Amino acid sequence: MSRDEKIASILDEVLSRITPSDEEEMGMERVAKRLLERIDGFYDEYGVRGMLVGSAARKTWISGEHDIDLFILFPESTGRERLEDVGLLIAGSVLSDAERIEERYAEHPYLHGVVEGYGVDVVPCFDIRDASRIKSAVDRTPHHNNFVREEIAGLEGEVRLTKQFLKRARIYGSELKIHGFSGYLSELLIIHFKSFMNLIRDAxxxxxGKVIDIKGHGTHRHESPLVVVDPTDPGRNxxxxxxxxxxxxxxxxxRAFLDDPRIECFFKQERSPIGVREIKEILHRRGSTLIGIQFIAPDIVDDLLYPQLEKMERSINRLFEMHDFRVINTGSIVSERNVYIICELFDRELPAVKKHxxxxxxxxxxxxxxxxKYQGKETLSHIYIKxxxxxxxxxRRHRRPTSLLQEELPRCGLGKDLRDTIREERFQIQSQEELLTTEDRTVRRFIHELLTHNDP
Amino acid sequence: MSRDEKIASILDEVLSRITPSDEEEMGMERVAKRLLERIDGFYDEYGVRGMLVGSAARKTWISGEHDIDLFILFPESTGRERLEDVGLLIAGSVLSDAERIEERYAEHPYLHGVVEGYGVDVVPCFDIRDASRIKSAVDRTPHHNNFVREEIAGLEGEVRLTKQFLKRARIYGSELKIHGFSGYLSELLIIHFKSFMNLIRDAxxxxxGKVIDIKGHGTHRHESPLVVVDPTDPGRNxxxxxxxxxxxxxxxxxRAFLDDPRIECFFKQERSPIGVREIKEILHRRGSTLIGIQFIAPDIVDDLLYPQLEKMERSINRLFEMHDFRVINTGSIVSERNVYIICELFDRELPAVKKHxxxxxxxxxxxxxxxxKYQGKETLSHIYIKxxxxxxxxxRRHRRPTSLLQEELPRCGLGKDLRDTIREERFQIQSQEELLTTEDRTVRRFIHELLTHNDP
Known part of the structure; x- marks a missing residue:
């Protein structure tokens, strides 16, 4: 079998696993259509129309995903307050028979609910003709939707391959937890490169500094590492x-897929659970030491929580460095609202002596x-000149990382939602022993990854 | 007793201890005169004349010192080779009844010998009228001598106080072991400031960047921290x-003397010997660890040896830093031709793991x-991206400082006379235990000082 044949057979295999069946597609369409009609029923009263957007509208979703994104387009002349009030009213009516309805927030409030097993978002927005003159970020979505629907026909499978490949590499999603590729970005890449393999070869x-500008209409310089100019808005990356x-x-x-095409580039292998002894052996081989901070996550959305966890990690790193502890690896994990920030350190204990x-x-x-100030005081040396x-x-005040964190963490720079938790000392320092004996398998696997950087 | 009275009484006490007695002075003069006459005996044959220089000539020496510096001044027209040949010949004759005669080297060879308990240098030089046009560094000395003799009368005691004060602070001597104040510099400072107390108050x-230019004739900018323009050569610091x-x-x-005038600013207190247990306690309090390198000093003069020891110390520091060992203090000591370079470190052992x-x-x-290079090799992590x-x-290759020094020291940047000793591995790594159990009291005191920076 030639290399090209091998690749073709892998991609076929992947597609066969990720393409929704006809039944799956029809099920999705049926629910979407029914909900859409409910929105359109409000046309006479409010001048609104419904639009199915996202991967369901473009048929670029992956088998097993059950997300339906519905937009309520209001005439541009509608007031913002009215849009919010009426938007929620219509959304409530659309989701009248849904389970677990929640009010969520983007720039406007919107509703999320579960209908026949599908997660449904119903989002009000302004219907604005020129995408570069939108009033709120969500107003772009209908434009994106129109552009992709016009261009994507016949390339849906290539988008699915791309998304699956990105998911496997844990870089799919533009939310602040991931900092990765959005669905729309994946679609644009395929519209530009025409196929998954073209994209991969180019990447x-x-x-x-790489710039991709499908329409050749970009107007701004961006500092981002990758720039993909929005075909519906020349100023946006x-x-x-x-x-x-x-x-x-x-x-x-x-490159890894090109060098050695394997199905594992798309799907994780089954992984056996990580035992405590395994982690202990790894730590013994590395000769390093672990310490953790654990607390209950405040009740905020991920896009607020994760940037604050990153900031806290940076603060802890700085704290350790300022006090002469050397950090090898740090990371944070949220497991069932339990936040753990875990650090691998050089030193279990520092010498008492510290140069001032x-x-x-x-x-x-x-x-x-x-x-x-220092003459005649209890110092470890006389004053000298260098x-x-x-x-x-x-x-030194803190010879052990535990004492350092316990005392200094509350004085660190922290995001606004974590500040109270830490200032009021609602956190626990977790010793290496405590971290290793956790029953939480997610945490144990996370520690294993932190130490080994094994295939994510 | 007022502060001024107190200072006056301390200085009186110091002077009474350091001023040579009349007998001592007469003894020195007698020997110097006799040897000087021997040089002048060669005037008819070689046109040379003798000059007594240094502190003996200026009467600025400190009781107990027994150094006599004699110069043989050759006419400027003499050839360099002839000066060297005849110079040694005359010097040999001058020292005919001396003990322990050695040939030493400045820019020319000269002789050193011991006559009636006095250490005598007999140094040939050119007699050059203009000090800024000298042929060799030693030719300056007669000019310095003339200048100081003309200016110093009545200030000899102030010079002695200055020298004793500098000795106590361990900064007397311009040799490369000390990097301090020369005798000539001390004399110039007193000629400029007129008294020890004026000097101290100004200092x-x-x-x-401080510049002192007695004659106001300086011509060059110097980078040195202190510039004292040579009254006999405007270009020299x-x-x-x-x-x-x-x-x-x-x-x-x-400042310390001004704040709290004490006789101890001039004389060391008696110090009791340092016990092993005392050092162990200090190390325990500091929580640090010691390591040393010991070897036999090559047979070279101090002005060649000490700069190479400093260079070696710097190389060792760099080596430690490059391999993640943190150095707290380092120093070197020569005790009876045994060189010890001793380092106080943060870490007895480093974690095995090292980021590449x-x-x-x-x-x-x-x-x-x-x-x-790294895929599939025995590493402590998978390859990752950061x-x-x-x-x-x-x-890491070296978890312990011993293994690092043993293996890497021979590859370090070293001065030319230490290179062979180290490359041929004629050195010993001394563990903390070995350093502490040394019988050599000088080394033990040095370790104590390295750790405590106690009053030198």
């Missing part, structure tokens, strides 16, 4: 949410202050 | 050998080389 040569590392992971995964660098000797006033400055060796 | 306000830290130590000692940062993901050729680069965690 192998990408570098930061559809790939703005993609992080440098996730762009690189895509480049790397693309004082002022230059020739700054007489500062010098006097420094000397009178590189023109006074130096004294003192007892 | 409290010195900062790097007499304080060129003084290091920043030793200048700062002088500033600091001067690879190329940026987008550099496809480098990326391929990196991945094929900040746009590949990273892999591998086993």
């Amino acid at each position: 192998g040569n990408w570098r930061p 559809v790939a703005a949410a993609l992080s440098l590392d996730n762009m690189c992971r895509f480049i790397d995964s693309a 660098i004082g002022p230059p000797v020739w700054e007489r006033t500062d010098a006097k202050r420094f000397k009178s 590189n023109g400055r006074y130096v004294v060796e003192i007892k | 409290g306000n010195w900062r790097p 007499v304080a060129a050998a003084l290091s920043l830290d030793n200048m700062c130590r002088f500033i600091d000692s001067a 940062i690879g190329p940026p993901v987008w550099e496809r050729t480098d990326a391929k080389r990196f991945k094929s 900040n746009g680069r590949y990273v892999v965690e591998i086993k």
